Amino acid sequence: MNQIQTIGHRVSGGVRKVPTWPVYLLGLLPPVWLLYQGITGGLGVDPVKVMEHQLGLWALQLLLAGLCITPLMRFARLNLLKFRRAVGVLAFLYILFHLVVWLVLDIQLRWNEIWADIVKRPYITVGMAAFVLAMPLAATSWNGAVRRLGAATWGKLHQLTYVIVLLGAVHFIMQEKVWTIESLLYLGMAIGLIGLRLPKMLGRFRARSDQKLTPG
Amino acid sequence: MFKPFMPDLTAADVTPQSMWMNRRQLLAGGAAALAAGSIARPAQAEALAPNTLEEITSYNNFYEFGTGKSDPAKFAHMLTTSPWEIEINGMVDNPGTYPLQELIGGMDIEERIYRFRCVEAWSMVIPWNGFELNKVLEKVGVQAGAKYVAFETLVRPDEMPGQRGFRSNIEWPYREGLRLDEAMHPLTMMATGIYGEPMANQNGAPIRLVVPWKYGFKSIKSIVRISLVDQEPPTTWNMLQSSEYGFYSNVNPQVDHPRWSQASERVIGGGLFQQRKDTLMFNGYEEQVASLYDGMDLREFF
Numbered sequence: 442m443n444q445i446q447t448i449g450h451r452v453s454g455g456v457r458k459v460p461t462w463p464v465y466l467l468g469l470l471p472p473v474w475l476l477y478q479g480i481t482g483g484l485g486v487d488p489v490k491v492m493e494h495q496l497g498l499w500a501l502q503l504l505l506a507g508l509c510i511t512p513l514m515r516f517a518r519l520n521l522l523k524f525r526r527a528v529g530v531l532a533f534l535y536i537l538f539h540l541v542v543w544l545v546l547d548i549q550l551r552w553n554e555i556w557a558d559i560v561k562r563p564y565i566t567v568g569m570a571a572f573v574l575a576m577p578l579a580a581t582s583w584n585g586a587v588r589r590l591g592a593a594t595w596g597k598l599h600q601l602t603y604v605i606v607l608l609g610a611v612h613f614i615m616q617e618k619v620w621t622i623e624s625l626l627y628l629g630m631a632i633g634l635i636g637l638r639l640p641k642m643l644g645r646f647r648a649r650s651d652q653k654l655t656p657g
Numbered sequence: 658m659f660k661p662f663m664p665d666l667t668a669a670d671v672t673p674q675s676m677w678m679n680r681r682q683l684l685a686g687g688a689a690a691l692a693a694g695s696i697a698r699p700a701q702a703e704a705l706a707p708n709t710l711e712e713i714t715s716y717n718n719f720y721e722f723g724t725g726k727s728d729p730a731k732f733a734h735m736l737t738t739s740p741w742e743i744e745i746n747g748m749v750d751n752p753g754t755y756p757l758q759e760l761i762g763g764m765d766i767e768e769r770i771y772r773f774r775c776v777e778a779w780s781m782v783i784p785w786n787g788f789e790l791n792k793v794l795e796k797v798g799v800q801a802g803a804k805y806v807a808f809e810t811l812v813r814p815d816e817m818p819g820q821r822g823f824r825s826n827i828e829w830p831y832r833e834g835l836r837l838d839e840a841m842h843p844l845t846m847m848a849t850g851i852y853g854e855p856m857a858n859q860n861g862a863p864i865r866l867v868v869p870w871k872y873g874f875k876s877i878k879s880i881v882r883i884s885l886v887d888q889e890p891p892t893t894w895n896m897l898q899s900s901e902y903g904f905y906s907n908v909n910p911q912v913d914h915p916r917w918s919q920a921s922e923r924v925i926g927g928g929l930f931q932q933r934k935d936t937l938m939f940n941g942y943e944e945q946v947a948s949l950y951d952g953m954d955l956r957e958f959f
Contacts, residue, residue: 479928479929480928480929482928484929485715485716485726485727486708486711486712486715486716486925486926487716487726487779487923487925488928488929489923489929489931490726490779490923492929546929546930547923547933548921548933549932549933551920551921551933554918554920554921557913557918558917558918561913562915562916562917562918563916564916565917615916616916617724618724618777618894618897618898619720619724619825619826619827619897620825620826621724621825622823
């Protein structure tokens with residue numbers, strides 16, 4: 442164990458005693474604060490856009506944070522696994538809020554324009570696809586679902602997270618009018634965090650295809 | 658009652674700031690028609706309330722200072738706007754580099770309340786102070802072969818942080834252009850102020866273009882060069898993404914931006930629950946400018 446791992450290991454011991462419900466509670470404070478600021482004029486002259494962008498950015502950050510949990514365990518011995526579901530569920534809620542702000546406050550339920558945007562605008566199509574893919578994950582984020590699906594199937598289903606994060610990062614880049622370092626960094630982080638898992642995934646894939654090739 | 662806009666107003670006539678802060682309601686359609694030398698009656702008498710100076714000066718796209726909407730308000734104070742010179746060259750009788758005061762000296766400064774529609778589908782109403790661009794062009798003498806007017810914004814990375822290093826993929830200077838008849842149109846103005854105050858740096862001090870029937874990015878800020886040319890000049894957003902930003906970029910609710918609809922717009926200033934509004938053809942200046950594009954397919958020349 443190196444020094445970081447020693448610290449990680451020690452922190453994990455302390456964290457183990459923390460329940461998960463405060464994570465949900467704390468995680469819901471920022472959107473509430475944002476709404477309050479929006480209503481009271483604290484978000485500048487275009488509060489709708491600020492809310493929309495901020496919720497989307499936070500959702501992307503939460504998705505990336507969720508992807509950090511396994512590598513932290515592997516490389517720093519920091520065990521935050523018990524909070525991974527909370528981070529994932531919060532990320533979904535932020536995506537949902539982001540979508541609701543767009544539908545209700547921004548485009549204001551002009552369904553013709555909404556439908557045209559979803560079908561015709563690639564960046565909205567991509568964002569919408571991420572939301573749709575996130576729905577089954579949110580719906581199976583309870584213990585009963587894991588039992589019913591079986592851990593293996595559940596795990597495979599939740600690998601959709603990788604696709605969702607990539608779509609989210611691409612959606613962020615596509616809605617900007619010019620290339621910016623910030624948006625490229627998010628995509629870089631998403632690719633990096635998924636890349637860390639590639640050797641393992643490829644190994645599993647190879648093992649499986651080897652099995653298939655081996656005559657009985 | 659508030660006095661409606663008259664084309665012969667001068668800077669001295671502009672309503673003091675204290676008087677319009679809360680109550681101003683103007684007939685912008687009427688103002689535009691008057692501004693155009695009464696070439697047409699107002700298409701619709703629509704009551705328009707200008708945005709507050711705070712709104713106008715805190716929400717800007719001016720990528721020379723950063724890509725965020727609040728970056729210009731944060732960083733534009735670094736810009737030195739005096740002394741200021743504008744080089745006028747190309748197909749003109751009197752080319753040269755003019756100190757700003759020499760160029761605009763003797764111009765009657767009018768106030769004009771125009772709708773301002775950004776290509777990003779938000780809008781404001783802005784009471785500009787300035788004069789018609791055609792007066793500058795008359796002053797320098799446009800030669801017979803000139804067909805287009807090209808404009809450039811200042812390049813000064815020392816004072817414009819967005820121009821340093823890689824902040825965006827824009828190739829400076831910011832460039833814009835108009836066809837000569839668009840430039841000569843009485844609605845097209847050079848603005849030097851807003852609400853009777855000198856132009857704030859983040860709004861394009863000391864002098865900028867205002868073309869109210871085109872998307873906002875056509876209204877180039879902090880101009881240092883004007884060239885009369887016979888070819889359609891390169892323009893910044895068109896250079897970046899020609900499939901999304903055409904040379905004309907007239908406000909047109911029927912021709913969508915590839916990435917978003919242009920059918921409606923978010924009105925800035927009404928808070929979280931402000932109602933969205935349908936975008937008007939040529940931003941509400943159809944009667945005054947539609948004839949400029951007779952016979953043109955506006956889907957092709959977007």
